[in-house]
Amino acid sequence: KAGVTQTPRYLIKTRGQQVTLSCSPISGHRSVSWYQQTPGQGLQFLFEYFSETQRNKGNFPGRFSGRQFSNSRSEMNVSTLELGDSALYLCASSPWSGGIQETQYFGPGTRLLVL
Amino acid sequence: AQTVTQSQPEMSVQEAETVTLSCTYDTSESDYYLFWYKQPPSRQMILVIRQEAYKQQNATENRFSVNFQKAAKSFSLKISDSQLGDAAMYFCAYRTSYAGNNRKLIWGLGTSLAVNP
Numbered sequence: 001k002a003g004v005t006q007t008p009r010y011l012i013k014t015r016g017q018q019v020t021l022s023c024s025p026i027s028g029h030r031s032v033s034w035y036q037q038t039p040g041q042g043l044q045f046l047f048e049y050f051s052e053t054q055r056n057k058g059n060f061p062g063r064f065s066g067r068q069f070s071n072s073r074s075e076m077n078v079s080t081l082e083l084g085d086s087a088l089y090l091c092a093s094s095p096w097s098g099g100i101q102e103t104q105y106f107g108p109g110t111r112l113l114v115l
Numbered sequence: 116a117q118t119v120t121q122s123q124p125e126m127s128v129q130e131a132e133t134v135t136l137s138c139t140y141d142t143s144e145s146d147y148y149l150f151w152y153k154q155p156p157s158r159q160m161i162l163v164i165r166q167e168a169y170k171q172q173n174a175t176e177n178r179f180s181v182n183f184q185k186a187a188k189s190f191s192l193k194i195s196d197s198q199l200g201d202a203a204m205y206f207c208a209y210r211t212s213y214a215g216n217n218r219k220l221i222w223g224l225g226t227s228l229a230v231n232p
Binding site: 031033035042043044045048055056058088090092102103104105106107108109111 | 148150152157158159160162165206218219221222224225
């Protein structure tokens with residue numbers, strides 16, 4: 001099975017712009033979660049989607065949003081970019097079937113640099 | 116709220132030796148999952164090992180094993196016969212086992228492991 005894929009791998013944006021990141025889960029996985037990783041804050045949960053619905057949301061401002069499509073692919077959007085949004089954004093997929101099967105498998109990440 | 120603490124920001128080990136990485140957590144739940152993930156310089160987050168809290172037997176995956184002490188809320192990772200490819204950042208993570216919407220991973224800050232030839 002192919003793993004989780006994320007596009008693009010690298011992005012450079014300027015303050016005030018917006019950005020959209022994409023994540024394709026492992027085939028058969030229906031849940032997609034997003035995490036932000038920074039040197040200062042570590043790994044922080046952004047949100048989780050299942051069946052095209054946001055099921056869980058972390059403590060991030062409304063500038064961070066996401067969605068999931070019927071094929072389980074997910075996108076996250078950050079509007080009005082700030083310097084502090086520079087980070088590695090990780091996407092993880094899981095089956096949403098309960099139990100240890102709910103282990104999350106991660107993509108390679110998208111590294112966003114805001115100038 | 117649950118928290119995960121990794122008290123060793125950096126560790127090093129000689130190739131072929133054994134090293135143990137520490138992780139403690141705080142929770143009021145009785146059932147949950149614990150994970151160790153590895154993040155090499157490529158930044159790809161890779162699952163190393165996982166443990167269900169209701170299982171008393173410690174999980175093992177080849178050279179990787181855990182020492183799960185539920186009462187002490189401790190979940191350490193032992194790497195045996197360390198290899199150069201084990202050099203990475205290691206993260207301990209917690210997740211509730213309850214169904215519903217609070218399924219996020221809660222992470223420690225990581226331990227950077229160097230393997231010396």
